[in-house]
Amino acid sequence: VGMRVCPLVLALGLLVVVSGATTSSLRLPHYYSSHMVLQHSRGNMLWGWTDPGKSVEVTLDAQPPHHTTADAQGKWAVVIPVGPPGGPHSIVLQAGEETKTLTDVLFGDVYLCSGQSNMEFTVNQALNASAEVADADHYPNLRLFTAARQTADTEQEDVLPMEGHLANGWGVSSSQTVGADGEPWTYFSAVCYFFGREIHKAHGLPVGVISTTWGGTYIQAWSSPDSLAKCPEPSPTPTAPEEDDPNRPSVLYNAMLHPFLPLSLRGIAWYQAENNVGTPKLYTCLFPALIADWRAKFHDSALPFFFVQVSTWNGGGLVPKLRIAQMSGLALPNTAMAVAMDTPDPQSPWGDIHPRNKQLVAHRLARAAHHLVYHEPVVYRGPTVAQVSSHPNGLRIHFENIAGGLVLNTTLDPSGFELHYNELWGGSSWVSARATLDGKDTVVVEPKTRYLRKPTAVRYAWADYPICSLYSNVDLPAECFQMDARETHRGTRPMVMLGELE
Numbered sequence: 001v002g003m004r005v006c007p008l009v010l011a012l013g014l015l016v017v018v019s020g021a022t023t024s025s026l027r028l029p030h031y032y033s034s035h036m037v038l039q040h041s042r043g044n045m046l047w048g049w050t051d052p053g054k055s056v057e058v059t060l061d062a063q064p065p066h067h068t069t070a071d072a073q074g075k076w077a078v079v080i081p082v083g084p085p086g087g088p089h090s091i092v093l094q095a096g097e098e099t100k101t102l103t104d105v106l107f108g109d110v111y112l113c114s115g116q117s118n119m120e121f122t123v124n125q126a127l128n129a130s131a132e133v134a135d136a137d138h139y140p141n142l143r144l145f146t147a148a149r150q151t152a153d154t155e156q157e158d159v160l161p162m163e164g165h166l167a168n169g170w171g172v173s174s175s176q177t178v179g180a181d182g183e184p185w186t187y188f189s190a191v192c193y194f195f196g197r198e199i200h201k202a203h204g205l206p207v208g209v210i211s212t213t214w215g216g217t218y219i220q221a222w223s224s225p226d227s228l229a230k231c232p233e234p235s236p237t238p239t240a241p242e243e244d245d246p247n248r249p250s251v252l253y254n255a256m257l258h259p260f261l262p263l264s265l266r267g268i269a270w271y272q273a274e275n276n277v278g279t280p281k282l283y284t285c286l287f288p289a290l291i292a293d294w295r296a297k298f299h300d301s302a303l304p305f306f307f308v309q310v311s312t313w314n315g316g317g318l319v320p321k322l323r324i325a326q327m328s329g330l331a332l333p334n335t336a337m338a339v340a341m342d343t344p345d346p347q348s349p350w351g352d353i354h355p356r357n358k359q360l361v362a363h364r365l366a367r368a369a370h371h372l373v374y375h376e377p378v379v380y381r382g383p384t385v386a387q388v389s390s391h392p393n394g395l396r397i398h399f400e401n402i403a404g405g406l407v408l409n410t411t412l413d414p415s416g417f418e419l420h421y422n423e424l425w426g427g428s429s430w431v432s433a434r435a436t437l438d439g440k441d442t443v444v445v446e447p448k449t450r451y452l453r454k455p456t457a458v459r460y461a462w463a464d465y466p467i468c469s470l471y472s473n474v475d476l477p478a479e480c481f482q483m484d485a486r487e488t489h490r491g492t493r494p495m496v497m498l499g500e501l502e
Helices: 129-138 190-203 251-260 280-297 319-331 358-372
Strands: 009-011 014-016 037-039 044-049 055-060 066-069 075-080 086-095 098-115 142-146 207-213 267-271 305-308 335-338 384-391 394-400 406-408 417-424 427-437 442-447 457-460 470-472 481-484
Touching (some): 055 075, 066 075, 098 251, 129 190, 142 190, 190 358, 280 305, 319 481, 384 442, 384 481, 406 427, 417 442
Parallel strands (some): 098 207, 098 267
Antiparallel strands (some): 055 066, 457 481
């Protein structure tokens, strides 16, 4: 547990320095090290500790040095100006007789990846792991940082680096730093690595990716007290939690997110929700609140935020509502969702909740970044419902986000589409339906028997393990939905019949 501190604030060169631990030597947080990447498109804070009142000089290459003085608590900070993508650069820090030198520093784009086990899941666990690990030697300008697991009851200023080949902080992408001989679930995050690799290859600039994850954790642990205050929930049964329990409110925000707030980022990638499967309605508040709060804490209200909609596992039938709850994040600007429900892996040695095809998930996240960050004309979202209308003996569903047109796999039976009838066999029921294309943007959904008339609702991919038969022609899957036959769906608001997620 560390001393509570306020976040360091950087805004157009305005620097606010706050109290910290006193030390007698020149010291930096662990996320400042050789091989690091600094965000090229905005100023970067560089801060640390030394003796109170001591003058500190920071020099980037042969540029004029930056001078500052440590405050009464020994903390100092400077702002490294914007630099064009590339390098390598060196940064020399001097405080009295003490000198530290950071080498092989690059300017590029920096992304932070966070969440629970599917983000923690490592390259050496992924599909084609041996080939992927060996390939990591080919990207010297892709840099990696992994935060070790830790909890805290108060906001911390520093993280602990992962043991092994990333123990010194940032590492250059290589077979060793992605985990050739590392333990699974340690380093490096597969989704984070594959995402960063695609951005690096597509845009030709250095990329730094930060992984700060903990498997089996709730969103409440990653939420600040400010964020949680916006989403009151019924008090849980009183317990005496273990001191290092990672699921206490805010303990991972304090220990594994708050320390990174002084950094300048290009975006955030998030893969978490499985642990919150039992409370989808609450998640519709917690998730947007976390996004808004993290953006406020990073002092970037438009910070791109990409997230993965959960994949497949036996969740007792609760997973579809969780997927809908995650869509609440799309109500905020500059957000995007990667669908993963079409990547089932029931034979995964890590459990069916952990599918190994992280490459596809990362690719879909990267498509969103190509559009939202790099402003490329890339389609990044799969088909979504625009309108439902009546059709003789069934319903017509008009889709948007279709790219060049819908692609329907008509060989699948069931099709993944279902129709609801209020009066069927003495009660209401969902029945599997037949789907056919009508033009490039419309699907006609009809019952398989001519005796059924006037469906009251329609849904698609509504299962823990759904049938995914509908894609756009750029291989992006249609999103799951459940909606009343009379409802029209425009924009990003997810539709669940009667609005119920309980």
